[in-house]
Amino acid sequence: xxxxxxxxxxxxxxxxxxxxxxxxxxxxxxxxxxxxxxxxxxxxxxxxxxxxxxxxxxxxxxxxxxxxxxxxxxxxxxxxxxxxxxxxxxxxxxxxxxxxxxxxxxxxxxxxxxxxxxxxxxxxxxxxxxxxxxxxxxxxxxxxxxxxxxxxxxxxxxxxxxxxxxxxxxxxxxxxxxxxxxxxxxxxxxxxxxxxxxxxxxxxxxxxxxxxxxxxxxxxxxxxxxxxxxxxxxxxxxxxxxxxxxxxxxxx
Numbered sequence: 550x551x552x553x554x555x556x557x558x559x560x561x562x563x564x565x566x567x568x569x570x571x572x573x574x575x576x577x578x579x580x581x582x583x584x585x586x587x588x589x590x591x592x593x594x595x596x597x598x599x600x601x602x603x604x605x606x607x608x609x610x611x612x613x614x615x616x617x618x619x620x621x622x623x624x625x626x627x628x629x630x631x632x633x634x635x636x637x638x639x640x641x642x643x644x645x646x647x648x649x650x651x652x653x654x655x656x657x658x659x660x661x662x663x664x665x666x667x668x669x670x671x672x673x674x675x676x677x678x679x680x681x682x683x684x685x686x687x688x689x690x691x692x693x694x695x696x697x698x699x700x701x702x703x704x705x706x707x708x709x710x711x712x713x714x715x716x717x718x719x720x721x722x723x724x725x726x727x728x729x730x731x732x733x734x735x736x737x738x739x740x741x742x743x744x745x746x747x748x749x750x751x752x753x754x755x756x757x758x759x760x761x762x763x764x765x766x767x768x769x770x771x772x773x774x775x776x777x778x779x780x781x782x783x784x785x786x787x788x789x790x791x792x793x794x795x796x797x798x799x800x801x
Contacts, residue, residue: 552620553611553643554579554593554627555801559634560604561674561787567598575599575635579610582630586623587614596649596794597656600745602786604675607638607793609800611649639801647800655719657739657793660752660784665731676733677788683759685725685732691758692721692736694768695751703771703780704751705744714775717741721751737792749784757781 556579564572568580576593583591595610618626623640631637643649661676663669668678695718702714718740725734736755738748754771757763763781771779 550615551611551613551643551645551647552623553609553641553647553649553800554624554637555639556608556610556635556637557606558604558608558636559674560599560602562634563601565599565601565603566595566608572601575605575608578631578635579627582627583612583614585630586618586626587616594649596653597743597791599791600786600789603789603791604787605791608791609649609653609794609796611643611647641801643800647796652796653742653794654797655739655741655795656743656791657737657795658743658748659790659792660736660738660748661734661788661790662752662756662784663731663733667730669729669731672731672733673787675787675790677785679756681760683732683756684761685723685734685759688725688734688736688755688759689723691755691765691768692723694765694772695721695738699772700775701744701747701772702775703777704747704754706746706783707777709745711744714744716743716747723755746783749786749789750780750782752788753781753784755781756784 564574566575568574568576579593591612593610593612620642624637627637662679663672664679698717700715720739722737736752767779770776
């Protein structure tokens with residue numbers, strides 16, 4: 550029978566989602582817990598891979614198992630065997646034809662950073678410190694440039710191997726607040742799929758525009774012509790969180 554898990558994790562100490570030879574990963578920890586729960590090796594597949602240091606608030610994964618444990622109780626069974634920085638929020642039986650990767654309709658990521666002249670260690674785990682100044686209104690203004698269907702080849706990591714770099718972005722929303730001496734910024738990006746480092750580079754490009762390093766013409770050149778020299782830097786991984794995966798129906 551196929552089951553689905555909704556999980557959250559602090560990616561600080563992990564080499565991303567996918568199992569690797571020389572790094573501890575989230576998938577590794579989930580599969581180790583699954584082996585203890587079911588007494589046999591169990592492969593766990595996620596909706597997508599997150600990079601080293603990246604977090605998740607709503608990652609979805611699936612696996613096959615034969616068990617007498619009720620589907621909704623599997624979350625507790627896993628959590629008893631998982632480290633404190635990984636938690637199964639919900640568990641459920643999944644449709645047998647459900648594909649956790651291909652069935653996804655849209656994904657939402659959030660990139661967080663804070664603008665401050667001084668670093669705040671209480672914010673550093675889940676956001677990036679930005680010392681340079683930035684115009685918040687300009688940050689909100691440029692967000693709309695990324696909405697729609699674009700070729701994001703300038704926004705992927707060099708050397709990435711994908712069939713197409715065209716993606717559709719449904720929305721880019723910027724939320725800000727002034728808190729304890731700094732401007733806290735959250736950039737929510739919702740789309741049908743993302744390239745390696747794409748959201749982190751979008752955030753960096755928006756920041757460079759808001760600080761005056763890039764012009765609007767530069768941004769449009771990066772989207773229309775794929776000019777890698779017209780994008781901002783790829784922001785650090787700790788600011789990125791996978792917020793939600795939408796399948797068009799209620800899974801949990």
